[in-house]
Amino acid sequence: MMPDFTQTGRSEDAASTQNNNVPVVVFKNVSKQYGQISALTDISLAISGGVTGILGMNGAGKSTLFKIIMGKIRPSGGQIRLFGEDPWKNQSPYARTGFVPEHEKMHDWMTAIDFVTTFARLNGMTREEARLEAERVLTFVELADVMNKQIGRFSKGMRQRVKIAHALVNDPDLIVLDEPLQGCDPLARTSIMNVIRELGRLGRTVLVSSHILSEIERITEQIVILHKGRLLAIGNLHAIRDLLDQHPHKIAIRCEQPKRLAKDLIDIDEVTSVSIPAKDELVVETKHFGVVHNLLPSIIVKNNHHVWEIDNPDDNLQSILEYLTGGLP
Amino acid sequence: MLHPESPVTGQTRMDSAWGSQTGDEDVHAKVTQASVDAGQIFEQEYKPWNGTLNPRWMRNWAILRHHLLGIVFKGHRPWGVVTRIVLLLIFLGSLSSAAMVLLSGVVGDSTLASMWGINRENMYGHVLGFFPRNIIFYPIIAAILVGGMISEDRSNGTSALYFSRPISRVDYTSMKFLSIAIILFFVIDGTLAVYYFAEVLVMGRGWSWILDTFPMFLLAAFSGLLLAITYTSIGLALSSLSKGRFFPGIGLLAVIMGTKTLAAIIEALFDKTILYVISPFDCIAHIAQSLMSIESTYQHPWTWSLASIVCINIGALYILTARVSTLEVTRE
Amino acid sequence: MVESLLIETRNLTKSYGPHVALDDLNLNIPHGATGLLGPNGAGKSTFLKTMLGLIQVTSGEGSILGYDIRTEGEEIRSKIGYMPEYDALNPKMDAIYQVQYSGELLGMNPNIALSRAHQALEYVGLGEQRYRTVETFSTGMKQATKLACALVHDPELIIADEPSNGLDAKAREFMLQTLENTVRQGQKSVLMASHLMEDVERVCENIVLLHKGKLAAQGKIEDLKAIDKEVEIHVWGHATKMEEGLLDKGMKVRREGRVMRVRYQDDSTYHTILSTAAKCETQIRKMHDHEASLEDLFLVIMERLGYDVKGSEALLGDLS
Incomplete structure (x- = not known):
């Protein structure tokens, strides 16, 4: 379309x-x-x-x-x-x-x-x-x-x-x-x-x-x-989500040693923040979703991180709607 | 053959949203801007209950109350407005004999008093007089009462409400029966009582008069009871046969009037009253006549009418119990 | 030693003449929430009636809450709350009085029944509407009222027959949430007959699957779900290359556009996926273990039993 x-x-x-x-x-x-x-x-x-x-x-x-x-x-x-x-x-x-x-x-x-x-x-x-x-x-x-x-x-x-x-x-x-x-x-x-x-x-x-x-x-x-x-x-x-760049994308990763992975990810220019909400979970924020995702697999593999789950918690209609209607950017 | 406890293996389906076609395409979009919204909260807290449940008679009493109080009060069985109005009108109509007594007392007219005063014939007439009571009042009231009694539980599905609880079908049926019979009894014999006591009060009757007339009163009341019970049996049997509101009432009227009419025709043609044994009204009238020593309008012995009315009641109750025992609780 | 079972049957059989409605059932249903599944004609309603002590079994025995279904029907029905599938309310009565009456029919005092009715209707979310007549209610509200009638005496077991039947998304959500709450907060047992797998999966830990009067499966849902595990990934860019890469590495892959499911071999499966992605320059936007649903489980069971079933809509089955 x-x-x-x-x-x-x-x-x-x-x-x-x-x-x-x-x-x-x-x-x-x-x-x-x-x-x-x-x-x-x-x-x-x-x-x-x-x-x-x-x-x-x-x-x-x-x-x-x-x-x-x-x-x-x-x-x-x-x-x-x-x-x-x-x-x-x-x-x-x-x-x-x-x-x-x-x-x-x-x-x-x-x-x-x-x-x-x-x-x-x-x-x-x-x-x-x-x-x-x-x-x-x-x-x-x-x-x-x-x-x-x-x-x-x-x-x-x-x-x-x-x-x-x-x-x-x-x-x-x-x-x-x-x-x-x-x-x-x-x-x-x-x-x-x-x-x-x-x-x-x-x-x-x-x-x-x-x-x-x-x-x-x-x-x-x-x-x-x-x-x-x-x-x-x-x-x-x-693509719509990508355009809402005043709201950074989140990437949630579940892995064995989130702190170690966090260190590797924070070095990426496009990553604006990394947080560790649980002992096996990491959340990355970025305004350049595609770029970070491009780099992600190789970083994980190269440094031997044990990852079993990746998710984009706010790359869905619910979030889009909230961002679009939920207040000023 | 699959063993129920062992785990299952196999493959599952897949589907994906349109637009993620090859996984390689480019995607495009465009955005603008707008405003806000809000929400609500609901706390759901389960509250336990540790009370004891009352025994069977309490439950049955609840059913009876539900049906009887519903005529007047809200929060119980909702009788229709039309039903209530008709009930009221007929009740008032049945009080006509009492009203006449009151009138004669107030006016002081002795002819009125002798026409309407309490005596054996008049009490008989109050209960079993053909016009208007037994062609209009009592049959119609009975018809209206039995109207949706059982069929409504069928069509609303509320029979599930009864039978999934410790209510047996016997309890259910008897309480419904009782509620109708009580109302009918109230209309027939209640008004009879008012009639009797109106005479006592207005005419200033003394104890000796009461002693003389009370046995007759009791016999008339007994006949009224028989009438109430019989109409209830037949009516409820019909209500259990159909899902509709009107069939039972119309059916009851048809049975009462139809049998009488048929027997009357036979009498007119052949001058034999024997067929009156099929008419419930006539059977009871016949029994009352013999009990109250009123001149019999029938040729055959009153014991035949007694036998007949007993059979009619048994037959109706049989149909009723048979039908109620098959009332559905869960879907099929 | 043995913790008491909610429902137990031994060789339970019910025949209507030549037609066998329940065929030699040996059930062990523990306390908690259990889903009763099966197509129409499988014997679900007959089973429920025998549990309610309303029909006589042909042979075999059973007990529910420790009471014998053959002789202690009255006790059983005092301790169970039943929520029927179809209409079971007087449309012209106010909800509050309908629920009160249903309590009185159990033998509760009228005023106690009334206060419990208030509580029950509040619980099912009809606090504001309790003085309205049932005929003004939407389907969701009617279902909630039926549930309130079943809960009025705080029974140990609630039997719900198709509780989310005909409900829109919002009402369905609320009904399921209420049932869940009743199980978890209220610590009650629930026996839920339904053809909606999603609903059963949400509320229940166990299932009993009947088919043509026989027991096809029973047990905890998670135990029954040992379906081959798969890892689902959503890729972005070079999807075809990614698929080929995985196949080259000997992985079993199913694909629908950007979504792929890779057969789980062991913990190294994730690494294989990510390294293939790194090589193909593909983004892995999502990766998670795919959990089989109860619907999937049902289909597999039916296939194993030899029935060609397209979906659990077969449970709505027979339109004759």
């Missing part, structure tokens, strides 16, 4: 949607006001290919963002492009998009296969095609064994998968999932995450929103962070 928002100007010409270089979703200075309340302020981003997690607490603007993408509401200001087209002028991008909204009424009395087949037929397929397509997507979400059972008897996780399956009819290039893991038990979560990752691997553009950090971390490293209607960060989470 290339967060390069200068591309927006070009896509205004009704360019062919076959153009592989056009980012799938582009926002340029998008804002949305509801009376006095600013749901989104000046959002600019470009997303293309793979899985992108849209992260933010409740009220951060995620659902507004999704509604704009899904064409349910118009932005108050700025522009949006899907596959290079303005979706309000030209509905064709939506033919290539599948939505999995947070709340959707499903017909409990229908079987999974009937539900998806009906949907496929509504999209213009013949009975035969619809049936085959329904089977394909239901197999993709691993519901092949139960496709002939009634939806009403499914667990929450299985219902979510049916929803995802029907959004995958016609093999869309953009799939948008709004809180797909909401209310699912851990097993359902794992299978839905697998489906999402698989879609990313196949080259589709997948947008997933959640307010649960650990879930997003398991699904993707590419994230968009929203907070109170503003865009805080966009990109690979490790």
Whole structure:
């Protein structure tokens, strides 16, 4: 995913949607006001290919963002492009998009296969095609064994998968999932995450929103962070972390003789501090994460340190969010 | 074959986040800035309890209290508003005989007094008069009371609450039975008592009058008790058969009215009263008639009605116990 | 000498006609927290009913808390708190009175039951909501109320049937934390039937796995987890080179992008990894022993038993 928002100007010409270089979703200075309340302020981003997690607490603007993408509401200001087209002028991008909204009424009395087949037929397929397509997507979400059972008897996780399956009819290039893991038990979560990752691997553009950090971390490293209607960060989470250089990175190492290792590490220019919180643990702080990590293996090996664990306690979404929202640098 | 205690070996699954594809790619990002938030604390402290638990009768008493007090007080079985209103109205309606006595005393009208005053026929009528008491008041009250009695525990799942505790099914059933029977008894015989004592007070009846009439009062009360018990048995049996609130009540009304109607039709057509043995109301009426030396409206001997009512009760209780013994505690 | 067991059964069998629901079970469950696992139809609910003294066993014997399940059902049920899986509350009653009633049904005095009800609801986090009717509660709150009903008399053993069923992440977290707390702080035993391995793993030290009425595994979780140990590493830069380097050194490696798992041979495995990384100029951003989860354990057991099971979702099993 290339967060390069200068591309927006070009896509205004009704360019062919076959153009592989056009980012799938582009926002340029998008804002949305509801009376006095600013749901989104000046959002600019470009997303293309793979899985992108849209992260933010409740009220951060995620659902507004999704509604704009899904064409349910118009932005108050700025522009949006899907596959290079303005979706309000030209509905064709939506033919290539599948939505999995947070709340959707499903017909409990229908079987999974009937539900998806009906949907496929509504999209213009013949009975035969619809049936085959329904089977394909239901197999993709691993519901092949139960496709002939009634939806009403499914667990929450299985219902979510049916929803995802029907959004995958016609093999869309953009799939948008709004809180797909909401209310699912851990097993359902794992299978839905697998489906999402698989879609990313196949080259589709997948947008997933959640307010649960650990879930997003398991699904993707590419994230968009929203907070109170503003865009805080966009990109690979490790790269984002790197950019927050006012907060030194921590590296935690568990080894037999931390003091000895500490002596070797403190000599590295880029290391700003070394502390020994426990008799077998060492914590290094540095503003040049990559550099120190580059040197680490050889230092350990050369001086024969016995290390069995290495960790980056603050190279995760939780920490990033805290640093970004938790106060002044 | 796996031996349960020996350790297991094998391999486990792997998965990783999207974006860490080949492990060799470059990664990019962009950042801006914003504001703050806050949190909460909750201390969870387990508190033990070393009290003793009371014996069986205490537990059963709790069940009875729960059902009876719930009619008036909060914190016990929540009877519906409609049920409570109907109960009140019918209770007040049953007091009509007492009201008439009061009225006659206040107005001083002797015809009123002789029409409504306490005597063998009127006491019989209070308990077993057909209209309005036994076509409207008592059957409807019974129907409403049995309404959700057992079916609610089925549909709410609260049977698990009872049976996972040292409450036996016998206890459960008898307490539910008692609670309904007590309320019915209160409505039928309680109002009878008010009626009787209204007469005593308003008409200034003396001890000799009381001595004369009290045996009749007791017999009428006994018939009322029989009525209460029988309606409760049938009603509860029906409540145990279904999961719904309405089926038991409607079923009870159907049984009471239906059997009577059928027997009445047969009587009209064939001039035989024998079929009245299937109607619980008529059986009890018949027994009361013979006990209280009131002219019998039935051709067949009262012992047949007695036998019938005993069988009806036994049959209903059998169904009830059979159904309650299969009430689920855990999921299946 | 022998510390008393929580639950002990010898040749416990229960059949319904030709169908054998519990087949010759020999269980030894110690005090503490135990997870009861198994697919639907495995016999979990039948087992719980026999433990509660509610159904007669066909043959064999068993005791729980030292009481014979065949003859001392009433005592057992006074000393156990049961938290059923499905709805078990009157929706129109206030939580506090519902819990009080459940205490009275045990034989507690009404006022003692009321004060215990307050304590129990406070404990499960419903202190502020106890005067609300159950029908206004979310699933998480209802589950908590059921737990409060089970705890009102401070029982020695709590039997929880799918306690985190249908709960969102926050409520689930709180429920598990409460159960953990009850075990550790309250020093109570818990028998938790669940198909959610993560939950069982969190709360319980032991498990009993039933399958088709038979005992498939029982014991302490950590004893059962002797799965081949692996060291998991997250690398950065030259991942492919790193993988090849490790393979050249004779290590067994599995890889998914930047994440690799190296089979642990002995303590020198870490050194091998780091020296290979130094040579390939790869960063090792994370390195730790990979701990197998209970889910993994379950899959392996089922495979060993000859069942082709894709995941423990099989425990939700039979939708017929």
